[in-house]
Amino acid sequence: MTNLEIAWIFNEIADLMELKGDNIFKVRAYRKAADILHHLPEEIENIYHREELNQIPGIGKILASKVEEILQTGRCSYLERLREEIPQGLKEMLAIPGLGPKSVQTIYKRLNITTLEELEEAARKKRIRKLPGMGSKTELNILRGIEMLRRNCGQVPMGLAMSLAEALIADLKGLPEVERIEITGDLRRGREMVEGVDLLIGSQAPQGIISVLNKSPKIKQVLSCDEHRIEATTWLGIRVIINIVEPENFYLAWQQLTGSAKHNQRLQERGDKFHLKLSPSGLIRSEGHEMLPVKGEEDIYRYLELPYIPPVLREDTGEIEAAIEGRLPELIQLADIKGDLHVHSNWSDGVSEIIQLVEAARERGYQYLAITDHSKSLKIAGGLSEEKLREQREVLRSLEESLGDIHLLAGVEVDILPDGSLDYEDSFLEEMDLVIASVHTHFRMEKDRMTARIESALKNPLVDILAHPTGRILGRRDPYAVDLEYLMEVAARTGTCMEINASPDRLDLNEKGIRKAKEYGIPLAINTDAHDALRLEDMRYGIITAQRGWLERKDVVNAWDFEELKRWLGL
């Protein structure tokens, strides 16, 4: 089982314990352990085999024995006991923003409600407001929350699906019967939330693959399988579909299964003009029933007299027209990125030392890195005082000098306070190389006020970048109410950059916002917002999202050379 899956188990234990009313510090120990596992630089299985579990800080005797049990048996008896004790629906209720364990407990004990459906009904019938500490707003909040959960029902964030897909590929790639294996479906297109993991295998002997999957610890249950298709579900409840085709049909099947359905329909319409019929099993010229050879996806597009259209664009949002007219964007690539402009160190709420972040940036071949810790009012994140930031700047300056091969920017992620002012005086912000502004509090402001709040930050000439402009957390928190298009108008005037936050939990701006921002000519930055050196890795999710927003290298400030960036920052 992977680190991520064990982390999920610990998180579920923590949720259930909290619902039970267990000691909060015990609960927190499980959460912390989950977080540690999630960010472990190597597979815990290896650590276990070296008998070094006890050396991981945060994992004591008891948690180590649970890890051991999970690795050995694929099960966790403690979790199974908790699951029997606590109805599954209560855990789902916890996902409603504003409903915590105490409220869920009250609802369960007083009204005997155990499912979201019952909860929704009770809220509609105004039965929740009769409970102690709850009122009409709680009911409204519950209904809104359930609606949000329904919208994301059955979908998983791309980052989670991607790591599972890559783990499965790693398991299957080495099999002699697997000639080729690739990601397909909406995950390949880079959608922010996906239905599950879709893989395509080119193989002449599919039977062996099925038996390997049946035994895989990553797979909880194979739901159906024949020699062309396997459908399974993982321990985290993620749906996995693996299609298997003859190797000579691989590319056609890959293109067809990647979709989107709308894109493929448009392709077929175009095929009709050329008397071509597209299907996963063959590209046929209808007159002579001649099967055309396909040696790559490019061939398919070429038969249709189109340039190759990358998967991220295949949504029928203008890519076919652009292809016909020869104006497909030259999409930004991961290799174009020259630095990360939003990273947290352990001076505030990050876990890595500055030097570790810098090393990670150098390993990625970056020209520059900005350290942007939190500002002073964000107490929980260990926001830094002016003095601390000055001290950090000195550290960065001398580190930069001693290393000599990377430019370090002394930055800060300054909170935009509810009244629109920033968390430091302008006179201080002037000292910083890079100022990122963002909202971390008072999310539920009314739209006009929130818009005005962010507008005033954009209008401050010292603000270089607006971070995570809508504040959403994928599948968990909706964007705050804000007139984004108006803010883009403002940003276009002030020349303020907007961020594409690459954290797979955020992806904010999203692809729609990015395309809009590009229309307005706003400079964009793709930043990881990493709180851990390993998470500089998340840049790739930002790139995919930027590509889906049709961005090119020139649109992205951290794809510029340092000299150009410096000029733009006025340094």
Add this chain to the structure above:
DNA sequence: GCCGTTTTCGGCCCGACTGTTTTCAGTCG
């Protein structure tokens, strides 16, 4: 449940908002 080790018990990120109260518990970042 973990940690420390000058502690084997007593801490553990902490302050503010929200919606409910009528002085505060619960939730969140």
